[in-house]
Amino acid sequence: MPPTDASPAATRTALDVQDLSAWFGAQPAVRGVSVGFREREVAAIIGPSGCGKSTLLRCLNRMHETVPTARVEGRVLLFGTDVYADGISPIALRRHVGMVFQRPSPFPTMSIRDNVAAGLRVRGGGAPSRAETDRIVERALRRSALWDEVKDRLKASAIGLSGGQQQRLCIARALATEPAVLLLDEPTASLDPISTQKVEDLLYELRSEVTVVIVTHNMQQAARVSSSTAFMLAGELVEMAPTARLFTAPADARTEAYITGRFG
Ligand SMILES: Nc1ncnc2c1ncn2[C@@H]1O[C@H](COP(=O)(O)OP(=O)(O)OP(=O)(O)O)[C@@H](O)[C@H]1O
Numbered sequence: 001m002p003p004t005d006a007s008p009a010a011t012r013t014a015l016d017v018q019d020l021s022a023w024f025g026a027q028p029a030v031r032g033v034s035v036g037f038r039e040r041e042v043a044a045i046i047g048p049s050g051c052g053k054s055t056l057l058r059c060l061n062r063m064h065e066t067v068p069t070a071r072v073e074g075r076v077l078l079f080g081t082d083v084y085a086d087g088i089s090p091i092a093l094r095r096h097v098g099m100v101f102q103r104p105s106p107f108p109t110m111s112i113r114d115n116v117a118a119g120l121r122v123r124g125g126g127a128p129s130r131a132e133t134d135r136i137v138e139r140a141l142r143r144s145a146l147w148d149e150v151k152d153r154l155k156a157s158a159i160g161l162s163g164g165q166q167q168r169l170c171i172a173r174a175l176a177t178e179p180a181v182l183l184l185d186e187p188t189a190s191l192d193p194i195s196t197q198k199v200e201d202l203l204y205e206l207r208s209e210v211t212v213v214i215v216t217h218n219m220q221q222a223a224r225v226s227s228s229t230a231f232m233l234a235g236e237l238v239e240m241a242p243t244a245r246l247f248t249a250p251a252d253a254r255t256e257a258y259i260t261g262r263f264g
């Protein structure tokens, strides 16, 4: 999807969400959310359990519609192109807008190398050559700060890795298709502090290359990794602001109540 937005590169919006609502059956989970995620920023989404963070995230790369009763209204523009327009392939879209889930989800029967290469099959123009695949796998593993730990066992099973390594492997798998946007849904929730630190360091490195949207329950993590933070409540976006401001001088009393621990 080529960029169509003519605004200066530094301020371009990668994902422009317009009046987005999402349902499971008759039950609304996201209500009229409008929000923009800028190119090459790390944005965090916080809010109490069940407020619709994961659902919003899953609408951004059309994962929501994989739930049978799910429905979406509104628009999501990726560099100006509506990802819900006729003729947009959700599979192709997910190459541009990659996703990593809470629990590490490597393909258990595949090697480390093949896990990273798994998304390449759906790239336009057929599968890359073996040498090209090796090059892409190495680059993705280097970008996800895992290369040095796995370079001597690329053919070994991915389930022999630690949880933190598996999560970085999943990030490498998402990066292998060179996405413009990376969606992370509580990526460190099941990790120990050292692995969490590695993933956070990685996000810091990636911020100059991709747009990252991270859902987290950990407000300290949001404060550490993101430049802007969105607060959601009961399916609605309450506010989005530069992270430092949201945590020190939120505009909305509900945000203040949440960040000071008065509910959630
Ligand atoms: N597969 C599903 N089928 C039906 N309802 C669902 C499904 N997934 C989520 N919901 C409902 O949609 C609403 C939003 O859920 P969502 O998972 O987006 O919240 P969340 O903010 O990510 O919560 P958490 O912090 O616990 O992960 C909740 O009311 C939830 O019960």
Ligand SMILES: [Mg+2]
Binding pocket: 053, 054, 055, 185
């Ligand atoms: Mg969730």
